[in-house]
Amino acid sequence: MDGSIISSILFATIVAGTPLIIVALGQLIAEKSGVLNLGAEGMMAMGAIAGFAVTLHSGNPWLGVLAGMAAGIAMSFIFAVVVLTLMANQVASGLALSILGVGLSAFIGKPYESEILPTVETIRIPLLADLPIIGGPLFNQQALVYFSWALFAGIAWFLYRSRPGLILRAVGESPSSAHSIGYHAINIRYMATLFGGAMAGVGGAFLSVFYTPLWVEGMVSGRGWIAIALVVFATWRPFRVLVGAYLFGGVMVAQLFVQGSGLEINIPSQFLSALPYLATIVVLVIISRDQNTVRLNAPVSLGQPFRPEA
Amino acid sequence: MTSDSDGDLAPRLELHGITKIYPSVIANEDVSLSVKRGEIHAVLGENGAGKSTLMKMIYGVAKPDAGEMKWEGEVVHVENPAHARSLGIGMVFQHFSLFETLNVVENVALALPGNPDLKQLAEQITEVSNRYGLPVDPGRLVHALSVGERQRVEIIRCLLQNPKLLIMDEPTSVLTPQAVRKLFDTLRQLADEGCSILYISHKLDEIQELCHVATVLRDGKVTGDCIPSEETPKSMASLMIGKELPVPEHSAPAELGEVRLQLKRLSKESNDPFGTHLRDMELEVRSGEILGIAGVSGNGQQELLYALSGEIPVDDPDSIVICGAPSGRDLPDQRRGNGMGFVPEERLGRGAVPRMSLTENALLTAHRSGMLKRGMIQFDKISAFASKCIEDFNVKCGGAEHAANSLSGGNLQKFIMGREILLTPKLLVVAQPTWGVDVGAAAFIRQQLIDLRNEGTAILVISEELEELFEISDRIAVIAEGRISPAKKLADTNIDEIGVWMSGMWDQAVPAEVVAHD
Structure with missing residues (x-):
């Protein structure tokens, strides 16, 4: 295999992993505050159609990303009101949000189905991009790829080095204890949930504006669910989210490569298509077997409503 | 910490006619008390007498429905715990409010205003812990600490805010007798420095040993104030439960068998x-x-x-x-x-199925003693058994058909103990x-x-x-x-x-x- 093939596989892997990283890191923040939002799939779908439509009309992909973000925030705001203010069950509400988002995006997207957006140019980092093999994949990438790295670094710093991050983790472990020492647990959960929604929207917009610049109903195709699973199997740790996302992207690209290569293999294509999901889950289950890590990192109050005493 | 012990100053805390009504129960009714500076003031009462509710209102976790609270002579309405802390009120909870997955310094930092430097804070923690004889390692994760150590962290966390009033909710229930004595030394030292302490307990001997003044609560009302050192445990018990404290008869050891x-x-x-x-x-x-x-x-x-x-x-x-x-x-x-019969620590979930009726819960362990006939449940027998259990053990509940989780903890405990004991x-x-x-x-x-x-x-x-x-x-x-x-x-x-x-x-x-x- 020559360098250019490795380079292009690496490039595709990183691009495929990027929306997962953005969405999963957003969900990680929400979950660290104790809110389990299963609506990621729906929020991504809404982000994707909003991003696509605005980019098409304005011609500016960055406005599209902002629109995707706004759509994600709006969706998560509905969710937050339902589960944080009205104390509804988080699992059921999240499932409903997913179904709502997927359906609504299909409805809004009907007129856009035949449209195609121009490809957005990558951003080339001088000198570094000229490195052999890794130069292209790492340093001549879509802007949102760089954003996902910054997001990772920012979130790792936020969670483990900053005071607001400490407060967030405290709320996720025990909102009642946090309340009793004077923190407004509900407000903190609101902000974390909206952040999760914003990132899901950006992840969705990345799909429809940068990754495959067109709109097809159901184009999110389970990535929202994978992002949620990633967070759990990564035991709520940002670095493992990164690893899991690229693993998923890598197997996704590899199976496409195998399917498209015309090699004579007797494996059903459906199995190959399922492989990225399978491989990601198997690997993450193996690395998350350590009970200690799980107990130290899992937000104890995940999914539990909190109502301060009157 | 202030060192004023002047008796002419306004009391640190005064409560007048505090009332708190929950949907099913009056937790506090017309409660008044006054805590002087540097005083260790006991709030004595049985479980469910309304002690904890009263403390929660002082600390701003709950709000009173009526009544007035004065802090150093001025009327205050404590909005939330943060407000209480800004006044100088610290509270050590019975069920600790620590975060197990964080270390000691992080736990303390969360309770302090601003953004304290963690390294400096660790030094401060060591200093306070040495001064008051509360040894604790600032770098350790809370989940790895013993219960006694966790309590020390809670106390240190309060002390770092220089409280003027420290509320301790049943602090000794988790400590060894030696640790209790150390805690008392610490509390006395604090009181000598001018900090007032509200000490909640139902243990009469402790209150006699430690506290200057006691307010006794029963069914949410004040039934008396006393100076513990001038009372006997008997007289305080009768204030607390309204009758003489029954003492179990321990007959001579029975014949030991197999x-x-x-x-x-x-x-x-x-x-x-x-x-x-x-x-x-x-x-x-x-x-x-x-x-x-x-x-x-x-x-x-x-x-x-x-x-x-x-x-x-x-x-x-x-x-x-x-x-x-x-x-x-x-x-x-x-x-x-x-x-074998078995009564676990957790009443709901392990001892009883929360949403099942008492009758059904009785069946869960009693099914061996003639409650089944060819695999069919003998409902008359099982409900007779459950009723006997409720009657013999004086379980306060709506009836045998009520769900286990509708009972108060103490009454469910009586029911579960009764169920196992009746099976001999x-x-x-x-x-x-x-x-x-x-x-x-x-x-x-x-x-x-x-x-x-x-x-x-x-x-x-x-x-x-x-x-x-x-x-x-x-x-x-x-x-x-x-x-x-x-x-x-x-x-x-x-x-x-x-x-x-x-x-x-x-x-x-x-x-x-x-x-x-x-």
Whole structure:
């Protein structure tokens, strides 16, 4: 295999992993505050159609990303009101949000189905991009790829080095204890949930504006669910989210490569298509077997409503 | 901390006519009290008397429906805990409000305003902990700390905010007797420096030893104020429960019969990363005796109970022998079939199914004693059994058809204890028999256990309440760090010795004077 093939596989892997990283890191923040939002799939779908439509009309992909973000925030705001203010069950509400988002995006997207957006140019980092093999994949990438790295670094710093991050983790472990020492647990959960929604929207917009610049109903195709699973199997740790996302992207690209290569293999294509999901889950289950890590990192109050005493 | 002890100044805290009504119960009615500067003020009352609710209102966790609170002479409405803390009120909760997955410094930092530098804060923590004799390592994760250490973290967290009033909610229920004395020294030192302390408890001897003034609550109302040093435990008890405190009759030890429970080198690795591994436990309980196991929680009690009940079987069948049968690998149902009864610590979930009626819950363990006929439930028999249990054990509830989770904790405990006792098992294993039960009902449950022993049942009681164990046990052993001490006859030991053993030091010979003066 020559360098250019490795380079292009690496490039595709990183691009495929990027929306997962953005969405999963957003969900990680929400979950660290104790809110389990299963609506990621729906929020991504809404982000994707909003991003696509605005980019098409304005011609500016960055406005599209902002629109995707706004759509994600709006969706998560509905969710937050339902589960944080009205104390509804988080699992059921999240499932409903997913179904709502997927359906609504299909409805809004009907007129856009035949449209195609121009490809957005990558951003080339001088000198570094000229490195052999890794130069292209790492340093001549879509802007949102760089954003996902910054997001990772920012979130790792936020969670483990900053005071607001400490407060967030405290709320996720025990909102009642946090309340009793004077923190407004509900407000903190609101902000974390909206952040999760914003990132899901950006992840969705990345799909429809940068990754495959067109709109097809159901184009999110389970990535929202994978992002949620990633967070759990990564035991709520940002670095493992990164690893899991690229693993998923890598197997996704590899199976496409195998399917498209015309090699004579007797494996059903459906199995190959399922492989990225399978491989990601198997690997993450193996690395998350350590009970200690799980107990130290899992937000104890995940999914539990909190109502301060009157 | 202020050092003013001037009696002319306004009291630090005054409550006038505080009332709090919850949908089903009046938690506080027209409560008034006044705490001076540098005073250790006891709030005395049974479980459910409204002590905790009152403290929550002072600390801003709950809001009163009527009444007035004055802080240093000025009327205040405490909006939330942050507001209370800005006034200078600190609170150490009965159920700690610490975050287990964070370390000590992070836990303390969360409670302080601004953005303290963690390194400096660690030094401050060490300094305060040295000054008040509260040793704790700032870098450790809270989940790895013992209960006593966690309490120290809570206290240090309050002290770093220079409180003028410190509220302590039943602080000694989790401590060894030696740790209690250390805590009292710390509290006295604080009071001498001018800090007022509100000390909540139902333990009369402690209040007599520590507190300057006591306010007694019963059913949410103040039934009296007193100076504990001028009262007797009897007179305070009658203020607290409205009648004389019943004392269980401990008749002479019954004839000891066969061995009903034997542990032979019982060892078990805990699956829980924060759990305790059981190591080489040896124990024997005979028919007609109560063996008490003392110990600070988190020393293997949970793991031992799971192994005894059969919820987590052990590999070696011979390491647990129940009524002569090697039972290590048996499941709970098989062990019950061999004549064992079991009362777990958690009432809801393990002791009873929360949403099932009392009748159905009774059936869950009583189904062996003629409640079934060819696999069919004999509903008349089971409801008669449940009603008898409710009547005999004075369980306050709407009736046998009400769900288990509609009962208060103490009443459900009475029901579960009654269910097991009425089955007269050959062996009864009980965890915290009177946890959360008021003083009168606790005395009743203890009497029932003693009566059951007199009928020949072998009883193993695991409890954190030393007084309780000394009241009912024939022999007493200690669990510490997953090991179990030799059992001693009650007459051959005392609270001090058991207290030392609770820190795991039964192998070392401890000179008598150290025990006496520690």
